[in-house]
Every structure is written in structure tokens, then in C-alpha cells.
Amino acid sequence: MKTVFDALRRIPVMRRTPASLTRLKALVRKEFLQIVRDPSSIAIAFLMPLFLLLLFGYGVSLDTEHVPVAFVAEQPSADTDDFRSSLLGSRYFAIATLRTLPEAEQALREGRVNAIVRLRANFSERLRRADGAPIQIIVNGVDANTAQLTLGYLEGAWGNWLTRRVASRGGELTAPVQLEQRVWFNSELKSRNFLVPGLVAIVMTLIGTLLTALVMAREWERGTLEALLVTPTRMSEILLGKIIAYFTLGTGGMLISVGLAVWLFGVPLRGSFWLLWTCASLFLLAALGMGLAISTVARNQFVAGQLAIVGTFLPAFLLSGFIFDIDSMPAAVQGVTHVIVARYFVTIVQTLFLAGDVWSVVLPNALALLAMAAFFLAVTWRKSRKRLE
Amino acid sequence: MVMAMKEAPILVADHLSKSFTPGRQRIQALDAVSFAIRPGVITGLIGPDAAGKTTLMRLAAGLLVPDSGSIHALGLDATHDSLTVQASLGYMPQRFGLYEDLTVQENLDLYADLQGVAKDVRGERYGELMHMTGLQPFVGRLAGKLSGGMKQKLGLACTLVRPPRLLLLDEPTVGVDPVSRRELWSIIDRLVASEGMSVLLSTAYLDEAERCDEVILLHEGKVMAQGIPAEMSATLRGRTWTVSLPGRQHRALQMRLAQTAGVVDALVQGERIRLVTEQAQLPDAIDSHPDMHEATVDPVAPRFEDLFVDMLRGRPNSTPHATHLDFAPISPHADGDATAPVIKVDRLIRCFGDFRAVDGISFDVRRGEIFGLLGANGAGKSTTFRMLCGLLPPSSGHLEVAGLDLRHAASAARARIGYMSQKFSQYGNLSVGQNLAFFASAYGLANKARAERLAWAEDEFDLVRYRNQLAGDLPLGYKQRLAMACALMHRPEILFLDEPTSGVDPLARREFWQRINALALSGVTVLVTTHFMEEAEYCDRLVIMAAGRILTVGEPAAIKAAVRSPELPEPSMEDAFIKHVEET
Numbered sequence: 001m002k003t004v005f006d007a008l009r010r011i012p013v014m015r016r017t018p019a020s021l022t023r024l025k026a027l028v029r030k031e032f033l034q035i036v037r038d039p040s041s042i043a044i045a046f047l048m049p050l051f052l053l054l055l056f057g058y059g060v061s062l063d064t065e066h067v068p069v070a071f072v073a074e075q076p077s078a079d080t081d082d083f084r085s086s087l088l089g090s091r092y093f094a095i096a097t098l099r100t101l102p103e104a105e106q107a108l109r110e111g112r113v114n115a116i117v118r119l120r121a122n123f124s125e126r127l128r129r130a131d132g133a134p135i136q137i138i139v140n141g142v143d144a145n146t147a148q149l150t151l152g153y154l155e156g157a158w159g160n161w162l163t164r165r166v167a168s169r170g171g172e173l174t175a176p177v178q179l180e181q182r183v184w185f186n187s188e189l190k191s192r193n194f195l196v197p198g199l200v201a202i203v204m205t206l207i208g209t210l211l212t213a214l215v216m217a218r219e220w221e222r223g224t225l226e227a228l229l230v231t232p233t234r235m236s237e238i239l240l241g242k243i244i245a246y247f248t249l250g251t252g253g254m255l256i257s258v259g260l261a262v263w264l265f266g267v268p269l270r271g272s273f274w275l276l277w278t279c280a281s282l283f284l285l286a287a288l289g290m291g292l293a294i295s296t297v298a299r300n301q302f303v304a305g306q307l308a309i310v311g312t313f314l315p316a317f318l319l320s321g322f323i324f325d326i327d328s329m330p331a332a333v334q335g336v337t338h339v340i341v342a343r344y345f346v347t348i349v350q351t352l353f354l355a356g357d358v359w360s361v362v363l364p365n366a367l368a369l370l371a372m373a374a375f376f377l378a379v380t381w382r383k384s385r386k387r388l389e
Numbered sequence: 390m391v392m393a394m395k396e397a398p399i400l401v402a403d404h405l406s407k408s409f410t411p412g413r414q415r416i417q418a419l420d421a422v423s424f425a426i427r428p429g430v431i432t433g434l435i436g437p438d439a440a441g442k443t444t445l446m447r448l449a450a451g452l453l454v455p456d457s458g459s460i461h462a463l464g465l466d467a468t469h470d471s472l473t474v475q476a477s478l479g480y481m482p483q484r485f486g487l488y489e490d491l492t493v494q495e496n497l498d499l500y501a502d503l504q505g506v507a508k509d510v511r512g513e514r515y516g517e518l519m520h521m522t523g524l525q526p527f528v529g530r531l532a533g534k535l536s537g538g539m540k541q542k543l544g545l546a547c548t549l550v551r552p553p554r555l556l557l558l559d560e561p562t563v564g565v566d567p568v569s570r571r572e573l574w575s576i577i578d579r580l581v582a583s584e585g586m587s588v589l590l591s592t593a594y595l596d597e598a599e600r601c602d603e604v605i606l607l608h609e610g611k612v613m614a615q616g617i618p619a620e621m622s623a624t625l626r627g628r629t630w631t632v633s634l635p636g637r638q639h640r641a642l643q644m645r646l647a648q649t650a651g652v653v654d655a656l657v658q659g660e661r662i663r664l665v666t667e668q669a670q671l672p673d674a675i676d677s678h679p680d681m682h683e684a685t686v687d688p689v690a691p692r693f694e695d696l697f698v699d700m701l702r703g704r705p706n707s708t709p710h711a712t713h714l715d716f717a718p719i720s721p722h723a724d725g726d727a728t729a730p731v732i733k734v735d736r737l738i739r740c741f742g743d744f745r746a747v748d749g750i751s752f753d754v755r756r757g758e759i760f761g762l763l764g765a766n767g768a769g770k771s772t773t774f775r776m777l778c779g780l781l782p783p784s785s786g787h788l789e790v791a792g793l794d795l796r797h798a799a800s801a802a803r804a805r806i807g808y809m810s811q812k813f814s815q816y817g818n819l820s821v822g823q824n825l826a827f828f829a830s831a832y833g834l835a836n837k838a839r840a841e842r843l844a845w846a847e848d849e850f851d852l853v854r855y856r857n858q859l860a861g862d863l864p865l866g867y868k869q870r871l872a873m874a875c876a877l878m879h880r881p882e883i884l885f886l887d888e889p890t891s892g893v894d895p896l897a898r899r900e901f902w903q904r905i906n907a908l909a910l911s912g913v914t915v916l917v918t919t920h921f922m923e924e925a926e927y928c929d930r931l932v933i934m935a936a937g938r939i940l941t942v943g944e945p946a947a948i949k950a951a952v953r954s955p956e957l958p959e960p961s962m963e964d965a966f967i968k969h970v971e972e973t
Contacts, residue, residue, distance in 0.1 A: 224486030
């Protein structure tokens with residue numbers, strides 16, 4: 001902490017008098033004592049991030065695995081068994097073998113399976129004919145996303161089985177064009193690798209905006225701010241005290257998230273850590289700016305909490321590209337995402353973690369963060385007066 | 390020259406106006422207020438809630454900008470040079486901003502740093518302050534764990550770490566227990582005497598006015614009077630009396646006296662009635678009244694409160710006397726046995742975690758009695774009340790209301806009680822008529838009975854002209870009437886009143902107590918909590934509570950008589966309270 005103050009003292013632009021520095025030190029010390037002694041600050045700063053990380057690291061997954069599928073072979077044969085065992089070997093499916101189609105349809109209706117694979121009675125026979133054997137696939141389309149994936153997986157599984165079957169007989173499945181697939185950046189296609197880095201942005205929004213807005217509103221509520229305002233303390237010192245304390249706390253939250261991402265969840269960090277640190281600091285300043293700007297209008301914790309959650313936390317969750325791809329949103333919503341601060345940072349962390357130091361992505365997004373941080377802090381600075389109205 | 394400098398006023402307001410517009414309403418908090426305050430003395434800013442006291446304090450501290458006019462503190466414009474002014478005055482807001490997660494010492498250090506107190510003088514100053522406030526043994530304790538009175542003293546200590554030339558105290562004694570209140574006052578007196586500090590102190594307690602060197606009476610944003618309290622009350626000399634009548638009819642007597650022509654004020658004071666008359670002689674109507682032959686009438690010295698009431702009565706639209714008090718004898722359950730207790734409390738305990746808010750209390754309340762629970766904030770009054778109303782289950786002990794055990798028949802008992810809470814608990818965005826109708830339905834009234842009670846409520850509480858106004862926009866006194874009308878809608882036999890009069894002006898308080906008296910006369914049992922020592926005098930019997938325990942129980946006169954001593958021949962209720970606290 002000492003170094004922070006020494007650094008402040010050395011900045012000539014600040015021109016801080018010794019008395020002013022004493023006040024700032026006192027305010028920062030007070031903030032830290034309060035953070036340490038207040039269980040709700042600890043909960044928001046450390047427990048919430050931990051909970052979110054564990055939830056998204058282990059619990060929530062956008063991957064479709066172990067989809068329950070009903071397998072109906074109307075006349076079991078060596079061929080149908082062979083196909084069934086190829087499905088059984090796949091991690092994407094959990095196969096339930098049923099005897100008749102009506103049974104399977106019932107299971108689909110009751111939600112016990114998500115799809116039905118039906119092989120007709122004449123499957124083996126038609127397999128050897130020139131026009132081929134049809135497979136019927138019925139998919140529950142309620143969750144369109146999962147339905148698409150399931151369909152794709154089943155088609156892939158069918159293709160693989162066919163290729164293997166032809167190869168095992170010494171032949172070759174000839175096609176004029178062949179598809180050679182390569183997945184870049186996240187070659188295992190693990191959604192965790194893409195969710196966990198984005199969580200850094202969510203955690204920092206929690207600390208920077210929600211917690212900061214709440215503690216500032218609490219000072220209004222308890223009348224502590226009124227008592228501070230009649231001391232010779234300047235508004236700028238009160239704000240700076242909050243920024244220093246919660247910047248430190250937010251950096252701590254960032255380090256915890258990055259550490260867990262790399263060491264617990266094994267997400268690769270391909271870019272530079274220091275670049276990540278710098279961009280995170282810019283984002284944190286913007287988040288603090290938003291939190292303090294909220295506190296200039298909201299003077300009780302309830303309103304401040306609502307504003308912070310609806311105005312920053314939910315957009316960071318839904319509109320930043322953290323979970324939902326921005327490019328597939330309607331144009332109007334895409335337009336809205338441009339004012340969401342977290343959007344720029346989510347792009348940066350995902351790039352730094354999975355792709356590396358891609359300057360053409362990092363630089364423009366970092367500049368956007370800088371501009372937004374400057375904007376929110378300027379608004380707070382202008383709006384905060386040493387007055388009660 | 391030096392003398393002239395010394396006598397230059399330390400705080401000057403010149404046609405100071407300030408208004409607020411929350412929502413659609415515009416509130417004129419201060420209306421062209423002008424005054425000057427002498428240095429080196431205690432000036433009291435006296436007035437009920439919403440008189441404009443806090444606004445004035447905040448303007449003086451440079452925390453608000455006036456609409457027009459100016460305020461100068463220490464010769465500087467408090468609005469334009471606010472930083473300079475703030476550097477040399479001390480201001481303690483009503484809810485002083487102590488950081489509850491910080492210890493006493495850490496709070497002191499914080500304010501010493503913020504006030505720029507040099508490190509080498511701190512030790513001595515801390516020593517003085519801790520000695521003065523008696524907080525020395527608690528320096529390591531978290532501020533949140535201090536009692537209400539100790540918090541207030543710590544707030545004062547934090548304001549005083551750097552001795553200010555002008556000290557602004559916004560209601561420092563509200564809700565504080567009498568012992569701490571007395572200590573706060575002696576600290577303030579000492580500051581003025583030894584450090585030559587000038588103090589502006591606001592309060593709603595009229596007895597505190599007499600402790601000030603000078604007072605400014607503020608009412609509805611205007612200065613009503615300014616002067617030396619003793620001189621001001623002296624103008625009423627010869628017009629103040631006490632009347633006592635053998636037997637226990639003083640309540641009926643008070644009601645009759647209050648409505649007699651020529652009487653400004655009649656107030657139950659223990660076993661006597663305090664009377665203020667328009668002229669310096671008793672009105673003929675009193676002298677010739679047959680009841681008065683047995684009465685003893687003695688002239689007494691006027692108090693500041695007499696003056697305030699006299700001034701308020703002289704104003705054009707002052708709150709009228711409650712003229713017709715028609716509380717038909719209620720209690721369909723009344724069985725005629727007047728001495729049987731309607732409320733029995735036996736070894737009642739309520740814990741919150743490991744904290745005992747109510748710690749083994751026992752008392753009985755008789756039918757038709759006005760029973761008071763007196764104590765400071767945090768004494769356990771409200772917790773006791775909530776248990777009696779069936780809103781909070783007791784941790785242990787026995788509780789019986791109207792013959793019903795509250796543990797098993799809480800809702801049956803609730804149908805027979807009325808409850809008026811400390812906070813305004815009607816619907817602010819419904820009209821007065823809609824609120825009344827809603828509460829009538831909530832109590833299960835229908836058809837003819839409902840129509841009758843609604844008409845009664847509007848008539849009895851003079852609410853007809855406000856029928857279509859939103860309840861939230863009513864003046865404070867009328868909000869209170871509406872609350873009481875709602876609480877009485879179902880003709881309860883027991884009425885619970887939680888701090889019913891805090892913040893209202895003395896006239897509204899009198900009007901309110903007249904209603905309470907009328908209710909009691911009609912057979913309703915009334916339980917009331919209060920932290921006004923004065924109000925304890927209006928009760929038939931009361932308990933004094935502190936820290937969850939009952940210190941004493943009895944009639945006001947007996948409680949006072951018990952502490953009578955050669956040094957204290959005429960003890961007040963506050964004296965009695967302090968004596969009892971000291972004894973335990």
C-alpha cells in the first residue's frame with residue numbers, strides 16, 4: 001500500500017499537499033478496515049466470484065453431451081447392432097434401446113429422450129441395394145440449439161459408421177469433394193475454455209460497479225457521508241479513496257479468477273499476462289466509474305443495487321458476448337452492445353486467453369475501454385459536489 | 390475595539406429561504422429567515438419536526454445552497470466559501486456518521502486525519518475527549534456495539550477532535566436516555582465555559598430550551614421569536630397555575646378545564662393539572678364551577694412550553710381543540726369488573742441471537758387504564774409492544790391479552806386490539822377515504838356497520854375535508870389522526886400506541902392526548918410507549934425500562950415520590966428515571 005501513496009506523491013500533476021495526502025491515506029485505510037470487517041463486502045468480493053467460477057467451470061456447459069436418444073430397430077440384425085454399438089461408443093449420446101416406435105414416441109413426449117433413431121424392418125436388406133437404406137431421425141425441437149447439435153452429431157455418427165463399414169470391406173467411399181476439418185483456438189471445442197475467461201469481466205463488474213455503488217449508497221444511508229462532507233475533505237479525495245480501495249479489491253478478484261481459470265480449469269492463457277493486466281485495469285476503471293456514477297443518483301442501497309444489476313451486471317452477462325455470440329444477435333441488439341463496457345473487455349480476454357496477443361483485436365477494444373473509463377469518471381467528477389442535493 | 394470584535398455575531402442569516410420539491414409537492418422548508426447569533430453562548434434552535442431546523446443547520450454548514458438570502462458563519466459566506474467555513478466549524482448531523490465497523494479509536498483517528506489534527510497534539514486531545522465522554526474503557530470496541538447514548542457521545546468527540554469555533558448540533562439528544570442526555574448537556578456547557586466555543590443546538594424538547602442562553606423559536610419555516618428563555622417565559626408571569634382535586638378525577642377535570650373559555654392550556658401533570666390562562670387571573674367560569682370548591686389552585690412559575698403553546702394558540706390556523714369527543718362506551722366484551730387485569734405479562738423474554746432485547750419483565754394492566762412504557766431508544770419498548778400485539782413470538786414467558794393467551798390465540802386477540810405504529814403505516818398513495826375503507830374491510834366490517842364506522846371516523850377526526858386527498862400529502866398532525874382512526878375502526882378494547890407523538894408540535898400533542906383521555910374514560914385500555922419524560926405524567930401507571938428490564942413500576946406520583954430527598958424536594962420524572970438507572 002505504501003508504494004501506492006509514494007507513487008501518488010511523485011505524480012507532479014496531482015500537486016497534493018501533505019494534509020491532503022494524510023486525509024487520502026485515512027480514507028483508504030478506513031475503506032480497507034470496512035471491507036475486512038463487513039461480511040457482505042467479503043461475500044460480494046470473494047465468495048460470489050468463487051461461486052460463479054465453480055458454477056461456470058463445472059456446472060454450466062454449452063456443450064451437448066450425453067444426449068438421451070431412443071434407438072429403435074424394428075427388426076434387429078447384425079447391421080443394426082453394429083450401428084447401435086457405434087452410437088454407444090460416442091460421448092455425445094446416451095442410448096436407450098426400445099422395441100417399438102410408439103414406445104419411443106411416448107418417451108420423447110415425456111421428455112425422457114431428446115431424439116429417436118429409427119431403423120425400419122428392411123434396413124439390412126436395403127443397405128445392400130443401390131438406392132440405400134433410409135434412417136428416420138426425430139428430434140425434440142423445443143430447444144432449437146440442442147436439436148441442431150443433436151441432429152448434426154447424429155449425421156456425423158452415421159457418416160463415420162458408413163466410412164468405417166466401407167473401409168472394413170477394403171473399399172473406399174468416393175466423393176468428389178472431401179471435408180478436412182480443423183478447429184482453431186479451442187481445438188477440443190470445450191465451452192469452459194470460452195466461458196471461464198469471460199467470467200473475469202463478470203467478476204470485475206460485480207466488485208467494480210455493484211459493490212462500489214452499494215458501499216457509496218450505504219454512506220449516504222447511514223449519514224456517514226454528511227459527516228465527512230463537513231470536514232475539510234475534498235470530494236475528489238473521497239472519490240479517490242474509494243477508487244484506490246476498490247481498484248485493489250477488483251484486481252484481487254481478477255487475479256483469483258485468472259488463477260483459477262489457468263490452474264483449476266486448465267484454460268490455456270496464450271497471450272501476455274501483463275497485457276491482460278493492463279486491459280483489466282482499464283476495464284476496472286470503467287466499472288468503478290459506473291459504480292460511482294450510479295451512487296451520484298442513487299442514495300439508498302436498494303436503488304443502487306437495482307441500478308447496478310439491471311444497468312451493468314445483466315448486460316455484462318447477456319449482451320457482452322460472454323455467453324451469447326454478438327454476431328448472431330439481431331442488428332438492433334448488436335447496436336446496443338456497443339455501449340456495454342463489458343463487451344470490449346470480454347472480446348479482449350477471450351482473445352488473450354485462447355488466441356494470444358492479437359494486437360488488431362486488443363488495441364481497438366482497449367481504446368474503447370479507455371474512452372469509456374474516462375467518460376464515466378468524468379461524469380462522476382462533474383456530478384459529485386460537496387453538497388447534499 | 391476588541392470588545393466589538395468579540396461581540397460580532399458568529400452566525401448571521403439574512404432573508405434565508407430554501408424549498409424542496411419531492412414529487413409534485415413543493416415544501417417551503419425555510420421562509421425568509423433572519424437572525425444573528427452571539428459568540429460564546431449556547432443558542433437553542435427550538436421547534437417541532439418539519440420546522441426547518443435540519444435545513445438551517447445544513448445551510449450553515451455549507452451543505453445546501455439557499456434559494457435566496459444568505460448565511461454567514463464566522464464572518465464567511467457559508468455557501469460560497471464552504472470549504473473554509475467547514476475547516477473551522479464542527480457539525481454533528483442528527484444521525485452522526487459513525488463508521489460502525491470501525492472501533493472508537495479508529496473513528497477518532499479517521500476524523501483527526503480528516504480534520505488535519507497534528508500527530509503530536511492528538512494524545513492530549515484524545516485524553517481530554519475520552520475523559521469528558523467517559524468512553525476511555527471502550528476505545529477498542531466497535532462503534533456499532535456501543536449503546537445509543539455512547540454513540541452520540543462518540544459522535545460529539547469526533548466532531549471535537551479539532552476544537553471548532555462554532556459547533557452545530559442537530560438534535561443531539563433525541564431518543565437518548567436521560568442519563569446520557571444529562572451528560573451530553575454538561576459536556577456542552579463545559580465546552581462553552583472552558584474553550585469559549587459557540588454552540589447552535591437544535592431540539593424538539595421544550596424543556597431543553599431553558600438550558601440555553603438564547604433561543605430561536607422556529608415553526609413552519611419561520612422564526613416565531615428569539616430571545617433569552619427566562620425573559621421570554623417571564624411574559625407569562627401570573628398566568629400559570631396548578632389545580633389539584635382530591636380523588637382520581639383529574640382526567641375528567643382536565644378535559645373540562647381545557648374547554649373552558651379563557652383557558653389557553655390545561656395539562657395533566659401527575660396528580661395535578663397545569664393551567665395557563667389568557668389573563669393574569671382565573672377565568673370566572675372556573676371560579677364559579679361547583680366542582681372547583683374542593684380544588685386547590687396554586688400559582689406556579691411559567692415554563693418555556695407554556696410560552697410556546699400560548700404563541701401557537703395565537704396563530705390564525707392553529708390546530709383546534711378536539712371539540713366533540715364522542716367515544717361511545719365501547720368494549721362489547723366489557724364485563725364490568727374494572728379491576729381485573731386485561732393484560733398480563735409474566736417473566737417475558739425475547740432474544741435476538743445472543744442479545745436479550747427484553748429480559749424477564751412482568752406487569753399487569755387494568756381495564757380503562759392508560760399505561761405507559763417509558764425508556765430510551767433501545768430499552769426494549771417496541772419489542773415488548775410487538776409481542777403484546779402478537780406480531781413477534783416471545784422466546785419465553787407468559788403473555789395474556791384480553792383473556793387470551795397470545796401463543797395460541799394470537800389472531801383472536803388481535804381482533805380485539807388496535808395498533809398504531811411509530812411509522813406512518815397507511816397507504817400514502819391512496820386517498821384518506823380509500824385508506825379508511827380499506828382498513829374497515831381489513832377488520833371485517835361490512836354493510837351497515839362499515840358505513841357507520843366510516844362516517845364516525847371522518848366526523849370524529851375531522852377528516853371529511855381531506856377525504857379525497859392522498860394520505861401521503863397530509864400534514865403530520867392529520868396523518869396521525871388518520872392512523873388513529875384506522876386503529877380504532879373495529880372498536881378495539883385495547884389500544885397500543887408506539888411513540889405516537891414523536892415529532893409533532895405541542896398543540897398536536899395536546900389534542901392527541903385529549904383523545905386518549907376520552908378513550909380511556911369510555912373504557913378503552915391504552916398502552917403507550919414514549920421517550921418523552923413529560924408524557925409519562927399523563928399515564929395512570931407506567932413502567933420505566935432500560936436495557937430490556939423494568940426498573941420500576943407504579944403511578945407517576947409514587948415513582949417520583951420514591952426518589953424524593955432533601956436535595957431533591959420536587960423530583961421530576963427525569964430525576965426519578967436517572968435515580969433508578971443509577972441504583973441498578
